[in-house]
Amino acid sequence: MTAAYTTATLQYMKLVTAAEMRVLERRAVESGISLLELMRRAGRAVAEDITRVFPLTTDKSIIVLVGPGNNGGDGLVAARHLKKAGALVSVFITGQRAADDIVYREALAAGLTPISISLDIGLERLTQALTETDFVVDAVFGTGMLRPIDGSPAAVLTAVAREKCRRPELTIVAVDLPSGLNADTGAVDPVTLKADLTITLANPKQGLFLFPGADYTGSVSVADIGIPAGLDEDLAVELLTDELVAALLPWRPADANKGAFGKVLVVAGPPEFCGAPVLACQSAYRSGAGLVTLAQRCGLHPVFAAKLTEVTHLLLPETAAGEPAPEAVELITERLGEIAALVIGPGLGKDPVTSLFFNGILSGLDHPMSPDLRPGSARLPEVVLDADALNILAVTPDWWQELQPHCVLTPHPREMSRLTGLAVELIQADRVGTACRYAELWQQIVVLKGAHTVVAAPDGRVAVSPFANPGLATAGTGDVLAGVIGGLLAQGLTAFDAARAGVYLHAAAGESVRADLGEAGMVASDLLLLIPRTIKALKENFHAAGN
Numbered sequence: 001m002t003a004a005y006t007t008a009t010l011q012y013m014k015l016v017t018a019a020e021m022r023v024l025e026r027r028a029v030e031s032g033i034s035l036l037e038l039m040r041r042a043g044r045a046v047a048e049d050i051t052r053v054f055p056l057t058t059d060k061s062i063i064v065l066v067g068p069g070n071n072g073g074d075g076l077v078a079a080r081h082l083k084k085a086g087a088l089v090s091v092f093i094t095g096q097r098a099a100d101d102i103v104y105r106e107a108l109a110a111g112l113t114p115i116s117i118s119l120d121i122g123l124e125r126l127t128q129a130l131t132e133t134d135f136v137v138d139a140v141f142g143t144g145m146l147r148p149i150d151g152s153p154a155a156v157l158t159a160v161a162r163e164k165c166r167r168p169e170l171t172i173v174a175v176d177l178p179s180g181l182n183a184d185t186g187a188v189d190p191v192t193l194k195a196d197l198t199i200t201l202a203n204p205k206q207g208l209f210l211f212p213g214a215d216y217t218g219s220v221s222v223a224d225i226g227i228p229a230g231l232d233e234d235l236a237v238e239l240l241t242d243e244l245v246a247a248l249l250p251w252r253p254a255d256a257n258k259g260a261f262g263k264v265l266v267v268a269g270p271p272e273f274c275g276a277p278v279l280a281c282q283s284a285y286r287s288g289a290g291l292v293t294l295a296q297r298c299g300l301h302p303v304f305a306a307k308l309t310e311v312t313h314l315l316l317p318e319t320a321a322g323e324p325a326p327e328a329v330e331l332i333t334e335r336l337g338e339i340a341a342l343v344i345g346p347g348l349g350k351d352p353v354t355s356l357f358f359n360g361i362l363s364g365l366d367h368p369m370s371p372d373l374r375p376g377s378a379r380l381p382e383v384v385l386d387a388d389a390l391n392i393l394a395v396t397p398d399w400w401q402e403l404q405p406h407c408v409l410t411p412h413p414r415e416m417s418r419l420t421g422l423a424v425e426l427i428q429a430d431r432v433g434t435a436c437r438y439a440e441l442w443q444q445i446v447v448l449k450g451a452h453t454v455v456a457a458p459d460g461r462v463a464v465s466p467f468a469n470p471g472l473a474t475a476g477t478g479d480v481l482a483g484v485i486g487g488l489l490a491q492g493l494t495a496f497d498a499a500r501a502g503v504y505l506h507a508a509a510g511e512s513v514r515a516d517l518g519e520a521g522m523v524a525s526d527l528l529l530l531i532p533r534t535i536k537a538l539k540e541n542f543h544a545a546g547n
């Protein structure tokens, strides 16, 4: 199952490593909450979340698998609450629990009779019980997993996997993480179970959003266990959420005119790629931009005029070969003073003449603009560089030293590989670290696209998208993203905010299309109408920024 995301349960939050979670736990304890209390809250929250997602009736049977550490402790508390809620609960313990185990004693007092798996008879009873159960709660290991899983925990997890294979309707719920999933890297143990729901505690763990782990989580929900707000403020990596993005969206005053929402200039390339700039223009409008202009070779005007009703057209002179004439750069440079955001790259091409044309435009970017022409206060247009713009930069030595800072670069992993010289596998193995390092080196906003897109700023701020949607792996979706970010920049968002909000809106729109059409066969233009719908839903749900 693809990792999904229960947005309703998530607010503003930081993604953590196991070590960072331990720091937060320590801070919570220092603030006066005992570890036992945190565990009690965790177990109760897990039980509540299970009953919320899968309403329980008395004939529902649940097996709770309990490991030796605190993750197992959460499982014991959850088992007690699930029993109280009316379910038929069996508890199987793998590993040695501490002698002074209060939650174990509380489970006994509540009438539960845990069975130890360390004996063969225990495994046999588990195998038998599995054939009749509706749910398995995996509380074997959490963030304390230290080494490859073997022995009785491995036998337990393997028995569940076998039963799930036989009966796919068996629902698996992971506590904090699927056992064996590395909280930091997303690596998984060979016996890690694929959960249908992962209830992660306090803060979502980074590994839940990194592959292969992200494929093992099912839906992810985050349980509040009462760690005081603000203790995680100094942590760098944030998860994009509805609430956060709603707060970033631009406010539209009732008496606004189109000038209030900024002008976007999109630059088109040769006829082979004329779909990409069309998508970029349309998505800039759909994200709320006031006016979108398409700079195009004049020979292509009939095509673009037929496709784009609301867009204005800047016609560029071309040579007999249909390439941009040298004066084309000048025409665009003159416009830079009037526009709030420049989107360049979708459908640009990268032949030598186009490269010269592109570099000429970049040189013109020091052209000042009058402050009243855009909602923000910067004097230069904001810039989104995508696709072939990135491919041209990749063959330009030290390109970032010539580029104005804080452009938004939107590479997919292959483009990132060309820009950095790193192998795609290396980039994918550390998406957050790579995006952060190069955002700082280049002094640009890096949007590393793909499942769980990463947005990194030069100052170290970094955000991860909660969405992974294979349906978006289709031509043109990147052009839509570039247009959305351009549209948001034009409305006055800072580069980092426009990138974060754009990534989220684009992916959330993709989720809506997936819900309607499935993963196969969606096309980029399906996203367009869903962008304003997503904006509307976020604003209605969160009454953001005075809307």
Ligand SMILES: NC(=O)C1=CN([C@@H]2O[C@H](COP(=O)(O)OP(=O)(O)OC[C@H]3O[C@@H](n4cnc5c(N)ncnc54)[C@H](O)[C@@H]3O)[C@@H](O)[C@H]2O)[C@H](O)CC1
Binding pocket: 021, 022, 024, 025, 038, 039, 042, 067, 068, 069, 070, 071, 072, 073, 074, 095, 140, 141, 142, 143, 144, 145, 146, 147, 148, 149, 150, 153, 175, 176, 177, 201, 202, 225
């Ligand atoms: N972070 C919080 O605020 C809270 C977290 N809770 C839960 O606690 C776990 C982390 O607990 P911890 O005891 O540190 O680790 P684990 O339960 O994951 O396991 C540790 C336990 O297991 C042994 N062990 C580790 N790896 C293996 C292995 N491969 N094979 C066999 N045994 C292994 C290790 O020696 C220990 O004995 C977190 O995920 C949350 O679920 C809280 O309860 C609430 C507060």
Ligand SMILES: [K+]
Binding pocket: 071, 138, 139, 140, 141, 142, 174, 175, 176, 177, 178, 179
């Ligand atoms: K677990």
